[in-house]
Amino acid sequence: MKLLLISNSTNAGEPYLQYPMPRIGEFLHGVREAVFVPYAAVTFSYAEYEKKVAARFAELGIRLRSVHRASDPQRMIREAEALCVGGGNTFALTRKMQEQKLLGTILRKLKAGTPYVGWSAGSNVCCPTICTTNDMPIVEPESFKAIGAVKFQINPHYLDANPEGHAGETREQRILEYIEANPRRWVVGLREGCMLRCEAGRLELIGPRPMRIFKKGIAPYEVHAGDDLSFLL
Template identity: 80%
Template structure:
């Protein structure tokens, strides 16, 4: 498998996809065209999303082809040189992908070695389910099942903070609820500015911040960039 799973597209005060672009370029070295899945977009059009991503990927000399323009999106995916799934609302993304058979098509391509890049919701859908997303269920997909390319769950944009005056649950408490209900599943709290790269049978955390790991019966712990992640594979 060749996966690049990014927590967030944009760091505060930066341009869109600026911080992960060098790593995306290294990961997609030699790729001339990607098939893009824009279905996490809700408050702007798929065409606008395609244009936004194309503007950045043009710096890498990569053409972007969006599945929303295809008569048969799954067929477009099956012929892809590489696949990219953007962030937005995970429920909207999952619903459309399920309707068009893209979950199965993408998994087959990943198993065949096709590179996959996702950020935020695009990272969520690479997991067994979308259950550790931060998003509101604004639409109802067929199920919470996702691509299942990895065996663990990701919580993108993971935050440690509990804002002053906020009496609700923290992100950690929500994840602890998840592992209580799903005791066999690891959850990776992937902080902003970080990404996971899976290549040549190895999983690596890239970025300047540690990743917080959760599993029922295991004391929560941190993994530093470059640390051993073999237990997730």
């Protein structure tokens, strides 16, 4: 499969999608048109989301078409030259994709080699489930099952800090709860400004910060750009 899974769309103080754009352009080299899934949008419309992302993709010479405009969303996915799934609320995204039966359609496209770019919630839905999202379950999907394009779970926007005055669980503690309940699953804490590229059977960490690895029975540890990540595949 050919996947670019990005932790976050925007670094603090930067314009929208600025830091990943060079990598997206490189990844989608030769692509003329991409199909966009905007269903993670909640407080703004799908049309607004489409317009925002389309403006950035136009800089790469790529036309963007949103699946929310299609009378047959599955067909639009099947005919896509590339797929792009944006961030927002993972539960809203998953429910809508399940309602339109897009998960299996997308997985078949990815297995056929269609490139996929996702950020935040769009990265979460490439995992077996959405159980390691940071989002509040504002709506109820049919299940937590996601596309399953990768075998591991991603926690995007991974944070190490425990803010002063906060007495609740840290992000690491929440992930440790997950692997206790799901001992066969690897989880990666993907920090902001970083992304994972999967292509030709190789998984690569891209970005200036290390990625944290979690697995039941193994002490959490860090991997860096250039390290061997084949164990996750």
